[in-house]
Amino acid sequence: MNWLCEFMTSSIGKKLEVALFGFFLCMFLVVHLGGNLFLWAPAVGGDPGHWFNLYANTLESQFFITFAELGLAAVFLVHIAVTLWVQWENWKARPIGYTTTAWAGGRTISSASTIYTGVILLIFLIVHVRAMRFEERFGGQLYSHVLHELTGTPAAVFYLVCMAALGLHLSHGVQAAARTFGIDHPKFTPIIEKLGLAFAIVMAGSFGAIAVWGGWFAGGKP
Amino acid sequence: MNLTLKVWRQKDGASRGALETYAARDISPDASFLEMIDIVNEELIREGKDPIAFDNDCREGICGTCSLVVNGRAHGPQRNHTVCTLHMRHFKDGDVIVVEPWRSRAFPVIKDCVVDRAALDRLTAAGGYISVPTGSAVDANAILVPRDSAEKAMDAAACIGCGACVAACPNASVSLFLAAKISQLALLPQGQPERERRVKAMTALMKAEGFGNCSWERECEATCPKDIKIANISRMNREFLLAALSSAEH
Numbered sequence: 001m002n003w004l005c006e007f008m009t010s011s012i013g014k015k016l017e018v019a020l021f022g023f024f025l026c027m028f029l030v031v032h033l034g035g036n037l038f039l040w041a042p043a044v045g046g047d048p049g050h051w052f053n054l055y056a057n058t059l060e061s062q063f064f065i066t067f068a069e070l071g072l073a074a075v076f077l078v079h080i081a082v083t084l085w086v087q088w089e090n091w092k093a094r095p096i097g098y099t100t101t102a103w104a105g106g107r108t109i110s111s112a113s114t115i116y117t118g119v120i121l122l123i124f125l126i127v128h129v130r131a132m133r134f135e136e137r138f139g140g141q142l143y144s145h146v147l148h149e150l151t152g153t154p155a156a157v158f159y160l161v162c163m164a165a166l167g168l169h170l171s172h173g174v175q176a177a178a179r180t181f182g183i184d185h186p187k188f189t190p191i192i193e194k195l196g197l198a199f200a201i202v203m204a205g206s207f208g209a210i211a212v213w214g215g216w217f218a219g220g221k222p
Numbered sequence: 223m224n225l226t227l228k229v230w231r232q233k234d235g236a237s238r239g240a241l242e243t244y245a246a247r248d249i250s251p252d253a254s255f256l257e258m259i260d261i262v263n264e265e266l267i268r269e270g271k272d273p274i275a276f277d278n279d280c281r282e283g284i285c286g287t288c289s290l291v292v293n294g295r296a297h298g299p300q301r302n303h304t305v306c307t308l309h310m311r312h313f314k315d316g317d318v319i320v321v322e323p324w325r326s327r328a329f330p331v332i333k334d335c336v337v338d339r340a341a342l343d344r345l346t347a348a349g350g351y352i353s354v355p356t357g358s359a360v361d362a363n364a365i366l367v368p369r370d371s372a373e374k375a376m377d378a379a380a381c382i383g384c385g386a387c388v389a390a391c392p393n394a395s396v397s398l399f400l401a402a403k404i405s406q407l408a409l410l411p412q413g414q415p416e417r418e419r420r421v422k423a424m425t426a427l428m429k430a431e432g433f434g435n436c437s438w439e440r441e442c443e444a445t446c447p448k449d450i451k452i453a454n455i456s457r458m459n460r461e462f463l464l465a466a467l468s469s470a471e472h
């Protein structure tokens with residue numbers, strides 16, 4: 001078992017964990033977005049929240065939901081803990097920095113800001129999960145609760161800033177994760193880079209659109 | 223040309239250093255960057271002052287000894303270049319030029335802009351070789367190497383071990399250097415027997431020497447005088463993963 005411990009704490013091993021759990025988080029985003037799109041399902045019998053509430057109640061009444069939630073929390077925890085560890089080592093690796101810095105053309109805004117967009121996402125996670133998961137439900141129905149949380153300029157701006165951070169995080173993260181897994185190929189790498197960027201834009205754009213809709217157009221709390 | 227230099231001066235590893243300002247006067251645009259420092263040093267010596275210490279040897283971009291960070295960029299403003307082949311025509315009259323040593327925990331400063339890069343030698347010694355009994359050279363065609371592999375191995379072997387990848391990396395990671403050393407052997411038949419042991423030993427030492435971790439910033443690739451590609455780092459990760467999973471050694 002010693003080898004496993006060594007593998008998990010090695011430089012590349014840690015990056016593989018970050019990439020693998022980052023990939024799991026991306027899968028979660030897809031499922032989460034899918035669920036959220038029920039917010040826009042057509043009204044049934046004058047109730048705009050019919051489908052969304054049905055989806056939410058069905059999901060929440062599954063026997064595995066607690067395990068799934070704990071698993072998801074663990075995935076977030078590992079991704080965050082290992083990245084902080086990796087970042088800490090990276091900072092320690094250059095105790096005396098340069099008085100002048102200029103980049104040679106490799107670094108991008110998104111690659112340079114990964115740790116900072118990550119921290120924004122961490123703050124977002126705490127606020128978001130507290131509001132959506134742990135607060136008393138408005139009228140016992142998730143749809144009206146969600147609208148209550150999203151409505152208004154402060155909420156919309158907060159969500160939009162955080163989704164911009166998500167987009168930046170992913171536009172570097174997806175292709176970085178592929179490279180960490182050892183995938184670099186003249187045929188596939190350009191495709192992976194484009195897919196990564198597209199994924200980042202679609203995720204940030206879709207969640208952002210929900211925030212705009214909920215913030216200003218859905219007619220939630222006055 | 224007349225220039226103002228701000229150069230990192232540090233008596234030895236134990237002292238604190240600081241940037242000091244020097245005037246470089248009447249420099250020919252055709253002078254190399256190192257010749258420009260030579261001229262400044264001549265004047266410092268004439269004035270009875272301690273000349274600026276900096277590493278250099280071949281001055282033609284092949285030995286990997288020169289190592290200056292110029293205006294925040296390892297080897298200066300030109301992409302994929304060594305600082306010894308950088309010429310003053312790439313600067314403007316009146317420019318202020320900041321000159322600093324490679325910065326990494328693994329590269330302690332010895333004096334001024336000279337750093338100790340023995341960590342790179344230790345990494346190579348950890349596995350960047352093949353163990354074969356020496357003797358007369360074997361027939362060149364005895365072991366067939368596909369052309370494609372030979373080309374890729376040669377590209378990796380172009381590494382001159384200057385350490386600019388470490389200096390340029392925001393994380394002070396040595397991944398590009400290490401990946402070049404691992405790739406040049408992993409791609410050839412001669413490198414196969416020690417393949418797993420090599421990647422494990424070398425990456426373990428990389429961590430122990432205090433280098434950072436790769437986060438794909440690609441500054442190394444943009445800086446490397448020999449234009450070594452980060453595809454090599456992906457290859458190193460594959461080698462590492464396969465070695466961890468398949469080798470029977472603990």
Ligand code: HEM
Binds near residue numbers: 118174435
């Ligand atoms: C929606 C949530 C998140 C998703 C989908 C996600 C996804 C990813 C992916 C795919 C990577 C690339 C892995 C690699 O570099 O190989 C990554 C890297 C990273 N993530 Fe996240 N992440 C999320 C949340 C967070 C949070 C909350 C933090 C920190 C507090 C964080 C910090 C980082 C850092 C620092 C890296 C770069 C690691 C490095 O370059 O060494 N992430 N993320």
Ligand code: FES
Binds near residue numbers: 283284288306
């Ligand atoms: S002095 Fe030899 S490469 Fe620059």
